[in-house]
Amino acid sequence: MEIFEDSLIVKLKGELDHHAAEEIRKKIDNYYLANDLVNIILELSELTFMDSSGIGLIMGRYKITSENKGELILVCERESIKKILNMSGLLKMVKLYPRLDLAITNN
Amino acid sequence: MKLEFLSKSKNESFSRVVVAAFASQLDPTLEELSDIKTAVSEAVTNAIIHGYEYGEGLITIEASIRENEIEIIVKDSGKGIENIEEAMEPFYTSKPNLERSGMGFTVMETFMDSLVVESKKGEGTVVKMTKQIKKVSDKER
Ligand SMILES: Nc1ncnc2c1ncn2[C@@H]1O[C@H](COP(=O)(O)OP(=O)(O)O)[C@@H](O)[C@H]1O
Ligand SMILES: [Mg+2]
Numbered sequence: 001m002e003i004f005e006d007s008l009i010v011k012l013k014g015e016l017d018h019h020a021a022e023e024i025r026k027k028i029d030n031y032y033l034a035n036d037l038v039n040i041i042l043e044l045s046e047l048t049f050m051d052s053s054g055i056g057l058i059m060g061r062y063k064i065t066s067e068n069k070g071e072l073i074l075v076c077e078r079e080s081i082k083k084i085l086n087m088s089g090l091l092k093m094v095k096l097y098p099r100l101d102l103a104i105t106n107n
Numbered sequence: 108m109k110l111e112f113l114s115k116s117k118n119e120s121f122s123r124v125v126v127a128a129f130a131s132q133l134d135p136t137l138e139e140l141s142d143i144k145t146a147v148s149e150a151v152t153n154a155i156i157h158g159y160e161y162g163e164g165l166i167t168i169e170a171s172i173r174e175n176e177i178e179i180i181v182k183d184s185g186k187g188i189e190n191i192e193e194a195m196e197p198f199y200t201s202k203p204n205l206e207r208s209g210m211g212f213t214v215m216e217t218f219m220d221s222l223v224v225e226s227k228k229g230e231g232t233v234v235k236m237t238k239q240i241k242k243v244s245d246k247e248r
Pocket of ligand 1: 149155
């Protein structure tokens with residue numbers, strides 16, 4: 001995890017399922033609240049697997065950033081992950097960029 | 108093949124990998140394989156967090172192949188589903204406090220070719236899914 005100005009940048013790796021989601025959620029929320037941050041950027045390109053537990057995790061972080069008048073931004077190039085993001089309807093509420101530098105320069 | 112394991116969340120990963128390895132004899136594309144893994148993960152996760160919410164139990168997965176189709180059956184003997192129609196609606200979850208998205212059944216339906224859910228309150232749930240794997244000659248590789 002990394003801080004850039006008032007944003008928390010989280011690079012997720014490996015598999016994001018129900019088993020992994022709980023610990024990731026705690027880590028993100030602790031870090032975000034402890035450092036008084038506003039936005040969260042989730043990098044998903046290095047995930048090798050994600051199911052609907054990942055959708056739940058993203059929706060939850062969307063709520064937290066909204067409550068703090070911030071934004072949740074997704075970064076992902078991988079087709080298999082984009083497929084489930086697309087079908088979840090999340091992308092109607094959340095911006096998605098193919099690369100982190102684009103997410104930063106556009107926000 | 109048949110696989111039986113305890114409803115622990117750390118088994119989610121290994122169970123979907125086993126089914127994917129079994130499916131690989133049909134020579135699926137990476138996308139087809141990822142669809143199967145995701146659907147299995149949804150059914151197994153549901154058995155763990157919903158079916159056996161009050162305590163651990165056994166989950167079985169049976170998979171079989173007929174021609175170019177794989178059939179996968181995920182069973183639990185947990186609490187069962189009272190209203191299957193409602194449960195299968197997109198975004199419906201009985202556990203919003205656990206950050207569930209309610210998209211599990213929708214993912215299974217979208218990523219597989221067929222989905223049948225049978226359940227009885229107090230007895231358990233059976234999720235049956237099939238997917239056709241396109242023949243190599245029909246695929247653009
Ligand atoms: N194996 C099961 N045993 C009991 N209830 C289940 C089972 N699978 C699904 N359900 C019920 O169906 C609902 C919808 O499931 P799903 O679409 O996967 O969403 P989610 O898991 O995010 O709640 C669950 O919230 C639960 O109430
Ligand atoms: Mg589910």
